[in-house]
Amino acid sequence: MSAAAIQPTLCTLYIWPSRWNLPSIDPTCIAAVFYLQLTIPGKFEVVECTNPDVSPSGKLPFLTHGHAAVSSIPAIISFVSSLAKSTTSGARNLDAFLSAPQRANRTAWCSHVEVNIGDLVAYSFYSLDDNFWKLTNPTMASMLPIPQRYYVPGRIREMHRPRLEAAGLWTQSASEPEKDSFGKRQKTDDPKDEYARAFERDKVSAQAKASFALYARLLNGQKFFFGERPTTLDVYLASHILLLLDPPFPDQLMRSILEESYPTLVEHARNMQTEISQLPQYLVAAAQKQSLLSLIPRPLSNPPKTKESQMDEADLRFRRMRWTWFALALGGVACYVAQLCMKVSVVRVNRRPRRVQRDGANQERETEVTITEDEEQEDDEEQEESAPSRDGDE
Template sequence: MTKSEVILYIWPGQWSLHSFEPICLAAVIFLQLSIPGKFSVVECTNPELSPTGTLPFISHQQHVVATLSAIMKYVMGLHEKNSPIIVSLTAFQKAQSTAWYEHCVSSIGDLVSHVFYAQHANWNELVYPALAQMYPIPQRYYVPLRIRDVYRKRLEASDLWTLPGEEPEKKSFADRSKPETEQPEKHKDRFLRVFEREKVAEKARAIFDIYARLLDTKVYFYGDSPTSLDILVAAHIWILTQAPFPDSLLKELLKNTYPSLVSHADRIISLAFPSPDSVVLISRRKHSLMSLVPRFNLGRSSKAGAESSFDSYTWLWFGLAVGGATLYMSKVPFLV
């Protein structure tokens, strides 16, 4: 490891978590376990700074590395001899670990996204206000909704966009004024919400069962030290159990039915963050008028994920602002 420090760019921390986004949190945990004291963190809300259009990414000397798997590979290539992260897996274990890694991103990752964006109380009371405060005006009025819309497409594909607890469709004044006995639709909506919640819980049980069996009575998934899989699973479970969700369906399910997974996540977090000042935060990216102008990266082949660009909305706001100012100035008489 050279004297040059690794800089990690992640989505901001919330609710005493180092980042509210599980992949970013996993990146912090990984670096803290691999190169403690030799990296710093910058909170960022502009994924366009990344070569892939997604967070997290790192900068080190002349290198910029994006995606968690690429970050892990790069940092491991620095040959840190005292790292507690396992690097000597067999070929079979490496193949297994890679497969489980991708499964975790798609399965437990979808559950986290469901809790954030598809559960009505969590979105309205916790997630949307947190996202909105990260952005300046006018971005705070459309970026959180844009992020949610991207996740909605992913969750619809996995049958997790069910919105348990979502308010029923607005009814006319005449319908709302009917007595309770004359509103059968209200009872139907209530039944549907209960049914959808149980469907989500059943899907979550099927996923958590797999990882509980994989972990069994072991301390870590492979060997006596944590691997990338341990870190990734722990980051997702930690967010589900530590964020103050108003709707605690999956939090209660984990704590009551899967204590081994909760204990595993606690173990990883305690190992990575033995003290509150374990991670050095450089700063949060400041907002300015230039943040309203989209950044162009000709070397980027595609934009992916919920963190991909919001260029069309940004151009709309920027165009309206410039057009409005031009129109105003054209109507103001010049003073001699």
């Protein structure tokens, strides 16, 4: 069997664009890139995308492999793990060496990272006022076309707000900064707001330290959580920690907590970067051109056809039947509209003679009235002329 025969179909990963020397600005997108780097290095390409509507679930990241499209990081991990079961795929299972109890712990801790550390990442990007207006909003606006850049960052922030409020990580006080008619913020200096923010900042610091301490104890001075080899849990945690360390936030609260109190977590994230940098790098597809058509949400276009992905006879017959049905439906609608127009024209033609007859009758009545009036006038004149002659005869 030749090398071309065992070469798997190239996978395509759609993610939010890269910034700050990181694969993406989203932690789950970074986790997807890291996972594919460790399982199918050099056998996938990345497409930087800013339109989540192309995803089957409406969220990034998502992966395409042939005709399959898989969305969400757990589904991507499950899909790649299924590919690893084939000896010809070239993929490997990142957690194959774990025992059954270790795999159960891994799944639970991955969910914990996505919820708790994910809340801290969202807090740094969207909750802190300075971070959002000075870093998050300009960064996302530079990625998006006009007019999305003017409203999408704020909309994403509002999407995160209920989750952060439920977690106690929405730090803005009740008196939100007012906006003028152009949407710009107007500064309002209120001592009560400053005290409230200081109190909430201490509360957030305590909550972050409690979460970081759990993973520091779990790591227990090891290079990775389960020894010298990275697992899915290492991918999850490192992708979130790196987004708390590398972006140039104006408010460096999370970074200062990590570097001062939990250096083992910082070292773990850097070890993951080093491990991945030694593997073959993935391909980055050319940036998608933005146009006015990008304002219309559209489904993902079909992948390019290859010899292995040609449609069989059943697919062709189904497509022909579908287009035939569309043609018959449009033909039926056209016939109905034509018949309706003909009926309307016939009704109009039938109504015109009646109006003419009515108008003729009215004219005849008017002429009869005028004739009778003229006759009465003539009779009156004759009577007046005959009156004096009768007087003379008498």
